[in-house]
Amino acid sequence: MTDREVAHRLFSKEFNESVFDINNFYLKDESQRSAQNYMLSPLGRKINRVYVVGTVTEVDIFGTENNLIKARLVDSSGAFIIYSNIFEPQVTKILLDIEVPFFAAVVGKINAYSPDNDKILVSILPEVINEVDTKVRDNWIMSTVEFSLNRLNILSDIVSSNISDLNDEGKIPENTFNENELKYINLAIEKYNISSKYIKEFTKVVKKSIESIEITTTLKNSAENVIESLMIELDEGKGVVYSDLMEKAKSLGLSETAIDDAATALLSKGRCYEPKIGILRPI
Amino acid sequence: MEKVKSGELKKHIEEIKEKIELNDCDIKRELEDLIKYRVPLEEAKKTVLRKNSFAGSRTKNIDEIEPNMKGINIVGRIIKTQKKEIKVNNKPLIIDVGVLGDETGFCQFTCWYKTSLVEDDYVHFKNVFTNKWDNRINVNVGKKSFIRKKSNNQFPTKQKLMNVKKKSIAEIIPDDFFATSKGIILQLFHRKFIDENGTESTYAEGFIGDNTAKLPFKSKIFNFDIGDLVYFSSAFIELDDDLPYLIFDKNTKISKIDQEKDEKLKKLRYDMVNKTHEIAQLSDLVHRIYFYDVLIEGTILYIKPESGFIRKCFECNKQLEANKCNIHGVVENYTDIYVKAVLDDGTGAINIVLDLKHLEIISDKVVTDLKVELNNDCSKDEIIRILTSNLVGINLLVNGNFVNNSYEKFLIVEGVSVPQDQTDYKLNYLYSRLSKLEGHLSDR
Numbered sequence: 131m132t133d134r135e136v137a138h139r140l141f142s143k144e145f146n147e148s149v150f151d152i153n154n155f156y157l158k159d160e161s162q163r164s165a166q167n168y169m170l171s172p173l174g175r176k177i178n179r180v181y182v183v184g185t186v187t188e189v190d191i192f193g194t195e196n197n198l199i200k201a202r203l204v205d206s207s208g209a210f211i212i213y214s215n216i217f218e219p220q221v222t223k224i225l226l227d228i229e230v231p232f233f234a235a236v237v238g239k240i241n242a243y244s245p246d247n248d249k250i251l252v253s254i255l256p257e258v259i260n261e262v263d264t265k266v267r268d269n270w271i272m273s274t275v276e277f278s279l280n281r282l283n284i285l286s287d288i289v290s291s292n293i294s295d296l297n298d299e300g301k302i303p304e305n306t307f308n309e310n311e312l313k314y315i316n317l318a319i320e321k322y323n324i325s326s327k328y329i330k331e332f333t334k335v336v337k338k339s340i341e342s343i344e345i346t347t348t349l350k351n352s353a354e355n356v357i358e359s360l361m362i363e364l365d366e367g368k369g370v371v372y373s374d375l376m377e378k379a380k381s382l383g384l385s386e387t388a389i390d391d392a393a394t395a396l397l398s399k400g401r402c403y404e405p406k407i408g409i410l411r412p413i
Numbered sequence: 414m415e416k417v418k419s420g421e422l423k424k425h426i427e428e429i430k431e432k433i434e435l436n437d438c439d440i441k442r443e444l445e446d447l448i449k450y451r452v453p454l455e456e457a458k459k460t461v462l463r464k465n466s467f468a469g470s471r472t473k474n475i476d477e478i479e480p481n482m483k484g485i486n487i488v489g490r491i492i493k494t495q496k497k498e499i500k501v502n503n504k505p506l507i508i509d510v511g512v513l514g515d516e517t518g519f520c521q522f523t524c525w526y527k528t529s530l531v532e533d534d535y536v537h538f539k540n541v542f543t544n545k546w547d548n549r550i551n552v553n554v555g556k557k558s559f560i561r562k563k564s565n566n567q568f569p570t571k572q573k574l575m576n577v578k579k580k581s582i583a584e585i586i587p588d589d590f591f592a593t594s595k596g597i598i599l600q601l602f603h604r605k606f607i608d609e610n611g612t613e614s615t616y617a618e619g620f621i622g623d624n625t626a627k628l629p630f631k632s633k634i635f636n637f638d639i640g641d642l643v644y645f646s647s648a649f650i651e652l653d654d655d656l657p658y659l660i661f662d663k664n665t666k667i668s669k670i671d672q673e674k675d676e677k678l679k680k681l682r683y684d685m686v687n688k689t690h691e692i693a694q695l696s697d698l699v700h701r702i703y704f705y706d707v708l709i710e711g712t713i714l715y716i717k718p719e720s721g722f723i724r725k726c727f728e729c730n731k732q733l734e735a736n737k738c739n740i741h742g743v744v745e746n747y748t749d750i751y752v753k754a755v756l757d758d759g760t761g762a763i764n765i766v767l768d769l770k771h772l773e774i775i776s777d778k779v780v781t782d783l784k785v786e787l788n789n790d791c792s793k794d795e796i797i798r799i800l801t802s803n804l805v806g807i808n809l810l811v812n813g814n815f816v817n818n819s820y821e822k823f824l825i826v827e828g829v830s831v832p833q834d835q836t837d838y839k840l841n842y843l844y845s846r847l848s849k850l851e852g853h854l855s856d857r
Contacts, residue, residue: 134762235806237714260805272839279846330854
């Protein structure tokens with residue numbers, strides 16, 4: 131049984147620069163070849179399936195019989211191009227029915243084509259698309275940042291130490307990658323001429339991506355802090371009546387849902403408890 | 414076509430008999446069968462010879478055998494044997510199933526007829542074929558196979574073969590058949606049961622584990638308690654739906670180790686208690702054959718098309734087949750949802766199966782949507798669409814037992830939860846890693 135391909139989480143910058151065809155490279159070596167389409171990313175991933183989350187900004191129908199859909203999915207570092215056949219009901223329904231822009235999660239396979247011989251363009255052939263909320267997007271960014279950082283760390287270590295014989299295990303710094311993954315990382319360094327300049331550039335992209343999350347969370351955090359300090363202020367030993375708390379907090383300019391969310395968050399974090407229904411007491 | 418005279422046929426049968434071990438009757442029947450279909454005699458002789466001879470076959474060690482081999486010979490000692498009554502084409506048949514062992518390992522065997530094999534026999538199986546049964550290699554002794562009982566004092570005894578090399582619990586795999594290891598009793602229950610003779614007795618079952626993994630066990634006599642560190646040898650590994658468990662029986666030697674004297678063992682116990690639940694990475698897991706009680710955080714990426722509404726039996730909660738329960742027959746039943754999804758954490762992908770009670774934890778919206786559709790008697794595609802639009806992209810924390818059989822890698826889900834919002838914590842962690850990397854880069 132063949133395993134299901136892992137869905138790589140990666141930013142559009144890395145995806146769009148993945149123009150090296152691994153199967154082509156191993157054309158002569160039968161044992162390394164596979165029927166799947168594999169591309170090598172600059173950070174050394176062997177990509178077949180990807181999982182990406184971003185904002186859909188454009189959807190076009192084109193083709194001679196109007197049977198193809200092209201969409202742009204934008205993340206903090208650029209855009210993924212998505213091509214799909216109109217007869218994929220799940221994908222078509224989401225892309226054509228929902229008004230752009232919206233957050234979408236896309237699972238699909240990488241597809242490479244070259245309009246002329248010297249240029250290779252990559253796009254996503256989607257399997258599943260789904261409309262998602264900001265929480266899913268934030269989660270995706272955080273896990274993608276983590277995966278990218280793992281790779282940037284090992285890349286910077288290898289590049290800076292100038293290991294000439296890449297198979298010399300003693301010199302490769304401690305890492306969590308296995309032998310097979312290291313092989314592709316080394317191949318990527320060789321084929322894409324990865325320099326410390328490129329790593330710096332990519333680190334900036336990663337930083338930009340994390341910063342795109344921060345705004346929403348600091349707001350949420352501040353609401354929690356405000357509610358908690360209000361609770362401590364109002365508490366005279368027997369807890370605070372929730373409706374009183376709501377009124378006070380509203381006068382400070384917080385919305386009702388924000389207060390609700392903050393109170394539940396505080397409860398789940400164990401910073402306050404509910405001795406009776408409708409009464410909150412800080413710990 | 415010329416008819417073959419019976420006298421002439423006898424000559425040919427004698428000729429064939431010199432080369433293969435088969436009685437006159439069978440050879441005659443097979444030859445006549447072929448001649449009836451206008452096969453020339455010379456060709457028929459060749460066919461019978463080719464079909465029945467195992468020329469080129471040789472005696473194999475148990476570790477050399479693979480599924481779907483034909484005409485091989487195996488020499489070994491019977492470790493376990495048991496008579497089983499089965500039905501083939503609605504006719505009752507008594508077969509012998511058991512475990513065969515030699516110095517290189519163990520395998521299952523099935524004799525498709527009644528034999529007089531007993532434990533500890535040294536046997537020579539000739540012209541047997543192999544297949545895969547219960548995720549283990551099975552040696553089949555069919556009608557054209559031979560069993561020769563021999564005596565060989567040089568060959569290791571049953572006890573000696575069963576005494577396998579010591580391993581940590583995570584290294585024990587079903588193909589070992591017997592296990593020797595040490596671990597701490599983590600859970601223990603005593604259950605009553607009534608055997609075939611009607612006498613009531615109790616058996617103990619629970620979990621035994623060390624700092625690498627844990628395994629369930631069953632035992633009829635068990636004098637130990639939770640928290641005891643025990644050493645066991647020659648425990649049999651039984652399979653239940655591809656998941657192994659240990660059986661401590663009369664052949665198993667089991668003894669308590671005094672932990673207080675040894676600092677190392679004390680630490681092992683401490684590690685064991687503290688290592689309850691760490692989130693496992695799928696890349697580490699997918700190479701294993703099984704793993705008990707594992708916790709995974711991943712994203713649902715795909716709802717498989719076999720998902721949909723199913724009917725389940727009230728008594729055993731198993732899916733009905735053609736409106737009948739396999740155990741209880743026609744019974745009262747209820748509707749449940751069967752969701753087969755792909756869970757991916759960026760390092761690996763496995764299948765999980767969710768039902769209604771799991772969906773209730775994940776999202777109320779999907780449950781209400783589904784209940785509306787249940788009353789509308791909607792199409793299967795519509796259910797898949799609802800599940801996809803509600804579940805794809807959702808982060809889940811699931812725990813359960815991981816199984817990797819020859820068909821798929823999946824998790825038997827026991828608990829599901831939506832992970833708590835840890836954005837602050839994760840952001841802090843990522844920022845610190847990022848600034849560390851930036852520091853490294855600017856140094857150079």
